[in-house]
Amino acid sequence: VGSPSTQWLEYQGAPTGTDIECNGWRQEAALRMLNNNLDPEVAERPTDLVVYGGTGRAARNWDAYDAIVDELRSLEDDETLLVQSGKPVGRFKTHERAPRVLIANSNLVGKWDDWDHFHELEAKGLIMYGQMTAGSWAYIGTQGIIQGTFETLAEAARQHFPDRDGLRGTITVTAGLGGMGGAQPLAVTMNNGVCIAAEVDEDRIDRRIETDYCMTKTDDLDEAIELAREAARADESLSIALHMNAADMFDGLREREFVPDVVTDQTSAHDELEGYYPSGYTVSEADALRESDPDQYVAESLETMERHVEGILEMQDAGAVAFEYGNNIRGQVQEHRDVANAFDFPGFVPAYIRPLFCRGKGPFRWVALSGEKADIHRTDEAVKNLFPAKEHLHRWIDLAQERVSFQGLPSRVCWLGYQSGDDPDGLTERARFALRINELVASGELAAPIVVTRDHLDAGSVASPNRETEAMKDGSDAVADWPILNALLNASAGADIVSVHDGGGVGIGNSLHANNHVVLDGSELAAEKARRVFTTDPGIGVARHADAGYEEALEEAAESNVHVPMEEQ
Numbered sequence: 416v417g418s419p420s421t422q423w424l425e426y427q428g429a430p431t432g433t434d435i436e437c438n439g440w441r442q443e444a445a446l447r448m449l450n451n452n453l454d455p456e457v458a459e460r461p462t463d464l465v466v467y468g469g470t471g472r473a474a475r476n477w478d479a480y481d482a483i484v485d486e487l488r489s490l491e492d493d494e495t496l497l498v499q500s501g502k503p504v505g506r507f508k509t510h511e512r513a514p515r516v517l518i519a520n521s522n523l524v525g526k527w528d529d530w531d532h533f534h535e536l537e538a539k540g541l542i543m544y545g546q547m548t549a550g551s552w553a554y555i556g557t558q559g560i561i562q563g564t565f566e567t568l569a570e571a572a573r574q575h576f577p578d579r580d581g582l583r584g585t586i587t588v589t590a591g592l593g594g595m596g597g598a599q600p601l602a603v604t605m606n607n608g609v610c611i612a613a614e615v616d617e618d619r620i621d622r623r624i625e626t627d628y629c630m631t632k633t634d635d636l637d638e639a640i641e642l643a644r645e646a647a648r649a650d651e652s653l654s655i656a657l658h659m660n661a662a663d664m665f666d667g668l669r670e671r672e673f674v675p676d677v678v679t680d681q682t683s684a685h686d687e688l689e690g691y692y693p694s695g696y697t698v699s700e701a702d703a704l705r706e707s708d709p710d711q712y713v714a715e716s717l718e719t720m721e722r723h724v725e726g727i728l729e730m731q732d733a734g735a736v737a738f739e740y741g742n743n744i745r746g747q748v749q750e751h752r753d754v755a756n757a758f759d760f761p762g763f764v765p766a767y768i769r770p771l772f773c774r775g776k777g778p779f780r781w782v783a784l785s786g787e788k789a790d791i792h793r794t795d796e797a798v799k800n801l802f803p804a805k806e807h808l809h810r811w812i813d814l815a816q817e818r819v820s821f822q823g824l825p826s827r828v829c830w831l832g833y834q835s836g837d838d839p840d841g842l843t844e845r846a847r848f849a850l851r852i853n854e855l856v857a858s859g860e861l862a863a864p865i866v867v868t869r870d871h872l873d874a875g876s877v878a879s880p881n882r883e884t885e886a887m888k889d890g891s892d893a894v895a896d897w898p899i900l901n902a903l904l905n906a907s908a909g910a911d912i913v914s915v916h917d918g919g920g921v922g923i924g925n926s927l928h929a930n931n932h933v934v935l936d937g938s939e940l941a942a943e944k945a946r947r948v949f950t951t952d953p954g955i956g957v958a959r960h961a962d963a964g965y966e967e968a969l970e971e972a973a974e975s976n977v978h979v980p981m982e983e984q
């Protein structure tokens with residue numbers, strides 16, 4: 416990717432404050448979000464342009480980064496910039512209500528849609544892996560995933576331990592403390608539980624401890640088990656990072672006949688070459704093997720992954736609640752190691768998230784372009800006031816204020832949905848809150864505009880048969896028309912940045928997904944865009960699930976007047 420650009424070295428994170436370098440806030444928001452993605456506090460390996468999720472990048476190389484920055488600085492209010500796999504490739508006159516930036520990352524034609532072709536094209540400098548929010552400039556650090564992880568574990572606790580206060584008194588065992596996985600220990604302790612998380616890279620462990628995502632560390636499995644048992648017995652929450660390969664940890668658990676209550680994983684198993692680490696090597700030894708003998712690396716990585724999955728399955732057989740946390744570890748070992756029973760433990764979406772998707776609920780997130788924490792605290796108050804009866808949302812906002820450190824631009828996430836049934840103006844939850852933020856910007860109560868975006872993992876924005884669309888009721892798991900319609904619809908509704916990617920979360924060829932940003936600068940134009948996009952975006956989620964025959968989605972469509980032509984009850 417070349418040497419880090421001098422512009423980036425000067426930025427070292429997003430510009431803040433009310434003075435802008437671009438011709439308008441929409442372009443400025445794109446510039447700030449790109450630089451926020453690459454803030455050393457936010458990105459996992461910013462000098463390689465890697466943001467998170469294995470090799471998810473924000474720009475193709477440093478020359479392309481510089482070119483994007485230059486284009487954004489001079490982009491007019493009625494122009495649209497095209498970014499193809501992290502490289503600016505065109506700029507056209509469109510109109511003020513159109514998106515300012517359109518992004519497509521990592522997309523390949525079906526027959527060629529796999530890591531081998533991707534790596535060939537990447538070596539020629541023709542494509543980039545954008546993961547989900549890396550290449551769409553919507554990553555906000557580990558704080559971005561924390562609520563999703565918190566909600567998933569809360570739902571798991573409700574289903575499996577209904578008499579406990581969340582996960583109180585239980586032990587969750589997982590692995591991977593990277594950009595996203597690093598949220599796991601905090602999400603477990605926020606649900607009052609105890610967590611042991613294996614991680615091979617001690618630097619990652621230290622990063623999570625420094626930022627209060629994890630409490631303590633050890634490289635001794637006996638010590639980890641002892642500490643976990645003591646805390647669980649005392650009903651106290653605790654998180655322990657275990658410096659060890661996940662597959663070796665599971666072998667050790669089996670030898671000690673220790674069965675946790677919950678088992679999952681967030682190593683970067685979706686990428687056997689550049690994400691997952693084989694057993695028997697230190698991180699630097701493994702990194703050297705990857706360079707010298709990539710085939711050997713892949714063979715050993717997949718062998719370790721097989722042991723890892725067998726460990727999870729054994730724990731499930733012994734009574735643990737097990738689920739895959741969206742890294743395609745089941746798909747990987749089924750495809751490459753012929754493990755026939757890999758899918759005997761469920762994915763987290765069908766197990767815990769789909770009922771939320773049916774209601775158009777998903778990860779609404781907002782970022783203070785001012786850089787001021789006070790702006791987010793003001794919006795925290797606003798969302799609580801707007802939805803006084805939502806106790807769970809109030810608990811989440813209070814916990815987030817107390818326990819989640821900001822990284823880069825101050826941001827917040829909370830899951831909001833459609834549910835316009837109870838609003839006199841027929842506005843969706845997401846639209847109501849976005850309009851309230853826009854008013855706060857207009858009245859000067861916030862120091863600068865707010866940009867609203869979300870994860871690609873949302874109700875109507877992704878096709879991913881091993882994750883978001885696993886086991887759809889009508890068998891439509893691999894139908895990828897929905898994310899494309901989502902992007903086209905949100906561009907038509909006037910979102911400011913719209914993107915479509917391949918391969919996020921689960922690896923090239925395994926998913927297609929879309930994302931958008933809307934900049935709330937207090938103007939009437941922003942209000943108009945917010946009203947439209949925050950209706951279309953959750954609305955297509957309701958439509959997608961109604962089309963698949965889910966009762967909750969059909970009900971939501973009926974209650975909230977989502978017009979789904981052939982499915983109306």
Ligand code: NAD
Nearest residue numbers: 468469591593594595596615661682683691692741742920
């Ligand atoms: P990351 O690459 O930043 O971190 C992965 C971590 O796993 C690294 O710290 C690495 O050292 C560690 N690791 C790799 N192999 C290991 C092994 N065998 N034993 C122990 N540790 C090992 O990735 P991330 O952003 O944290 O994402 C992790 C995975 O979760 C990815 O596959 C990603 O696609 C997926 N993901 C899931 C969700 C979700 O909503 N559930 C969201 C985003 C990403």
